Amino acid sequence: MIFSPRLSASLSHSLLPSARELAAWLRRPWFGPLAALCIVYALFALSAPETFAGSANLSIMARQTAVVGMAAIGMTLIMVQGGIDLSVGSSVALTTVIVARALEAGLDPGAAVLAGVAVAACAGCINGALVLLLQITPFIVTLGTMSILRGVAKGLANEQKIDAETRGLEALMSMLPDDQSHWLFPLGVWLTLLAAVIAAAFLIYTRVGRHVVATGSNPLTARLCGVRVGRVTLLVYALGGLLAGLAGVLEFSTLTVGDPTDSLGLELEVIAAVVIGGGSLSGGQGSVVGTLFGALLLTVIKTGCTHVGLPNWVQEILTGAIIVVAMGIDRMRQHAQAT
């Protein structure tokens, strides 16, 4: 059989990715974290095949990632815009308290969730407004609100856990009963994925989303092009707060109590997920998909270490090392691109 060279070229073009397409694929921001996730997962799956690689464990890990993942989607938006939000852990704790108090007061679950999310979104708006009006760096502003929100949560809860009747909210994150196992994951995990899809589409396909990226990449250029930088800033912090609120609802569903001391240090885990996922502290870079892979990677390391029997301190060293290595690889990749 004789192929004309042109035909064979077009065949190979359609079937096999060209070197150029492959390179473009490799340059996708989420490719690195995905590769790391696969490698780490494979390593743990090989060392503990029965327990770690089982489908029950997959579901557990997905549920454990949901809270960090949901908050990290918001953080991705904020960090792509060039900001940061250290108050996310406190927001999550405050939301659990609000939801619990609302349920206690006899509100129905939907209203309780709405109240919790609304309060967190307001907190986000306040963050954004302070960054804008006071012209203080977001790091400092949210360092302040981190402490303020934590204090508010403790005050509302009288420094105690609030045991409220969950009235079905626990189902968001609990194991699925056998007759519903075709859903694979509980609703909370699906909510996180839905939020991720919406946020990713927002960043890539909408005008405002492009403005968020441009503002983070170079605020001066954005202003020059007529982008309303102030509104963009306010918007991302509000969305960040909203998603932190949703994370808080999932956290409440997991804990089944309102806990003002919950999620201490969550912000660092969330930032780590964004950074592993290709986000940059200086803005303009980051992808929602990459962030989810980053969050999953953190969970896989945590769970994997437990399954293999590695103590907690090894797990912490591993997590830290992965963050530093991920950053190093990213630097080199950018350097290679620039030259």
Added chain:
Amino acid sequence: MRASGLGKRFGATQALTLVDLEVLPGEVHAVLGENGAGKSTLMQIISGALTPDQGELWLDGARYAPKDPLAARQAGVAMVYQEPRLCPHLSVRENVLLGIEATRYGVLDAKDARARARRALSLVSTQENALDSERRVSSLGPSERQLVTMARALAQSSCRVMILDEPTSSLGQGDVERLFSVIRQLKSTGIAILYISHFLEEVENIADRFSVLRDGKTVGTGELSGVTRGELIELMAGREVIEGGARSARTPGEAVLELEGLRGERRPVCASLSLRKGEVLGIAGLLGSGRSELLRAIFGLNPIAGGRICVKRHEGPYPPSARVAQGVGLLSEDRKDEGLARGLSVADNLTLSRSSGLGPAGLVLPGHMARVTEGFIAQLGIRCRSAWQRAGELSGGNQQKVAFGRLLHQDADIVLLDEPTRGIDVQSRAQVYQIIDEWARAGRAILMVSSYLPELLLVCDRIQVMRRGVLGPSHKVDRVTEHDLLTEAIG
């Protein structure tokens, strides 16, 4: 201090070709030249920030080839920059001694420090004005900061040559007098001073001799007492003719941008103009005269302090986002830090100012974006791998074309161009002139700032000169010469 046959290339541009300079101890030597004549390159070579490609430097009869600014300082050559570079949180004394502190067993030697700081500061203090060495620099005014920078240069005991780059550009009249008396005092101690300034009246006041640079060559040197101001300007103005897209016949329409006595926060001081559809109005003037600030005030990037501004039928100041909506576009002079988001792709940069038409229902679809961008890439001849290549990876000329492409895509009909040909090669320059001509013929109104007078004379219909923040009257381009414009800008 003597320099002979200095030359320096940057990529495709020859910044200096043949520069000779001789400076005697105890004299103030003025270095004159138009924007871009090579003054700052020459000073950077002398102060060790750049190494020359050819030629030699001699200091006190010995070869002098500093490898960096520190080596130059140690050899006794100190540069005082236009914008004083000081640490605002430290005291005057700490700033003066920064980097050359004496220590004893690793601990600062306070007694020695005070003595040396006092000595250095006494050289730059006049009887009426003494600088307190313990004050924080952040509490000082611009002229005092300048003096601290000079004291820092002098604290190095061996200072032989001091370079002052536009030292009066940020000073008021009284401060200039004070600076001059300090300069005279330094001169009497035998220090040679290289004085760079655009302002001829200042130079006549303070300098003993002069050298004029033009297009990277020394074209004249001598005693200031032996020349007239007219002769100096004659030396500075070139007679070169540049080629490229000629100016086609245009028929200006109604006025779309009108300013009356527009005042910014510091610059401009007073600017009036009227820009019509289908014409190119040039703004000439020295660096720092307030030309960019004028464009930025019009566009809403800088605050407006007074005067009247009217864009089409929109009276009064508006923020940049509103100006863009009104059809105004600005090309920034700072392409690297403001004009482009270098981390983003060509497509992102090109389409940022107008997102409509990039997909259905206000969405921005990457496919549409790439197609639109590829159209401009072909139209403007932008050299890049693809629409998704990062803008920062392109050459200067191609980056500029991306910035022009953005104005095209935005479909701005009032275009403010700030130094549109800065740092780009000859070919791209000709293309830029052509684009401007096409725009004007298509009825857009163009306001263009340039430091390069031949370019303004080639491209514009009318030219106005900015001098110390005040915009002069409008000149028809065929009734004015480079010499006239330079006289108006400097005189």
